[in-house]
Amino acid sequence: MLEQGALAGFLGLGVLISFRFFRFPDLTAEGSYPLGGAVTAALLVAGVDPILSTLAAVAAGVLAGIATALIHTKLRINNIVAGIIAMTALYTVNLRVMGRANISLLSVRTLYDQATDLLGVSAQGETAVTIVLTFLLLVGAAAALAWFLHTDLGLAVRATGENQAMIRSLGVDTDRTKLIGLGLSNGAIALSGALVAQDHGFADIGMGIGILVSGAAAVMIGEALFGDGSIERWVVATIVGALVYHFLVAFALRVGLAPVDLKLITAILLLVALALPRWRAKPA
Amino acid sequence: MTQPMLTLQDVGKTYLVGTLNEVRALDRISLTLAAGDFVTVIGSNGAGKSTLLNAIAGLVVPDAGRIVLDDQDITTAPVHRRATLIGRIAQDPTDSTCASMSIAENLAMAASRGRPRGLRRAVTITRAADFAARLTTVGLGLEQRLHTRIGTLSGGQRQAVALLMAAIAGPHLLLLDEHLANLDPRTAGVVMTLTGQLVAGSGLTTLMVTHNMAQAITWGNRLVMMHAGRIIYEASGTEKAALTVEALVSRFHTASGADLVDDRVLLAS
Helix, strand or coil: CHHHHHHHHHHHHHHHHHHHHCCCCCCCHHHHHHHHHHHHHHHHHCCCCHHHHHHHHHHHHHHHHHHHHHHHHHCCCCHHHHHHHHHHHHHHHHHHHHCCCEEECCCCCCHHHHHHHHHCCCHHHHHHHHHHHHHHHHHHHHHHHHHHCCEHHHHHHHHHHHCHHHHHHCCCCHHHHHHHHHHHHHHHHHHHHHHHHHHHCEEECCCCCCHHHHHHHHHHHHHHHHCCCCHHHHHHHHHHHHHHHHHHHHHHHHCCCCHHHHHHHHHHHHHHHHHHHHHHHCCC | CCCEEEEEEEEEEEECCCCCCCEEEEEEEEEEEECCCEEEEEECCCCCHHHHHHHHHCCCCCCEEEEEECCEECCCCCHHHHCCCEEEECCCCCCCCCCCCEHHHHHHHHHCCCCCCCCCECCCHHHHHHHHHHHHHHCCCHHHHCCCEHHHCCHHHHHHHHHHHHHHCCCCEEEEECCCCCCCHHHHHHHHHHHHHHHHHHCCEEEEECCCHHHHHHCCCEEEEEECCEEEEEEEHHHHHCCCHHHHHHHHHHHHCCCCCCHHHHHHC
16 A cells, blocks of 8 residues: 555656646656556566666656657647547557567566565565665655756746746747656656556556546645645655555545445545645635 | 847738738838837837737747847747847736746746756755845845745736846846736836836846836837837937927827827826
């Protein structure tokens, strides 16, 4: 549960960039998340080192984000439509990368197996190693993102979503900042997919279905709990939001709801997360 | 006249070409600004004042003529390319700043105008000190609120920050598009005084569109009156200094043959 929440943290950070800073739901996520899983799985099965396989997955995600940005900026296609086009194309790409609908990773060494061996921990300790390693990576990614958003380039990326005309008048090529923002966003989302595949022991063509909504749920639950504020607050809120979301999902399953009910539960959670701040802000 | 800073040569722009609603916003207009000129632009609604500024800023691409700024032909250059040379403030205070970002972050974005933006921290200690010093000259106490979100400031305070942002990276031309129009009269007075100080202090070449005739007469060394996409009257030096609002209004009637049907212009006088 903690593990699932942490793994979804990367997804949350990716969606934070597109959904919160660029202010549109980037459906590329539905393709870049399984792309991360597919690239890692295909490379691992081919005998490539787990670290390299994971990095390759991130690079593939960045490229997917760049593709969406190019469709949007160069062909002047609406950003949501651009995301849908990329998502659709990526379905085929993912199938081609994997060669079939799913790849099992049970017989190959993943990043987590490697870390467990390296630390000399017994097989029973692998869960603990997985949680610790995932959290370390997540904290690293979160710190890097927060740092980036405070740089000259990071400010330009943030302003691109908020006031495009203004940041253009300050000499910023917003086609480029969109490319960078969506590249980073989908890189983080692909990393999430790559780590999930290695943790679960398989990559599946359908693993991305509804993933944008869970990412957005993390962002919005975080916002409902923390309010909006500084960049650091946004980033921490999103990670906590991902953990809370997975905690609530696990709780719902434990009290007897069936896995088939999950999407409905997610929808209700989203609704509550969205309605809560408004309801609270209403004057007494 | 010294070396021209800005030259507009027969610049034309027609909207909705070939329709019943065809509008000739700029009718082969020519205008030259010397370095250090502070030109005020007045005219009725739809005279083409904003189109003129937008053509210079790159928001509107003219369909005829040439615009040369500092020896560079910028007629069709994209906004972000000519931005190194031009500082611009729009009428709506929400247009020129980013509400969710702090005063310091907004100033930092402006300070990096025309420079490659890399992975250096935007608001450094040195920069913050520089921003605080600049804000102190404004006299609104904003130097104490460097890390406050711009969105929480009043319209006047936002325009004051926008003014500093427009000038911070040393542009060659300042474009003010009715930047006082949304402010209450007292705040507008404060921001206008600030504008005057800034322009005088840096010798910045400035083009200011205003609907306030008194302001157009008081500020700047040249005045341009527009109507139907053309310049119908120009004054500078002693002729401009001697102008009155009444004289300007009658000038408008004789030169345009139209009524100055803009309530704001009359009220503002």
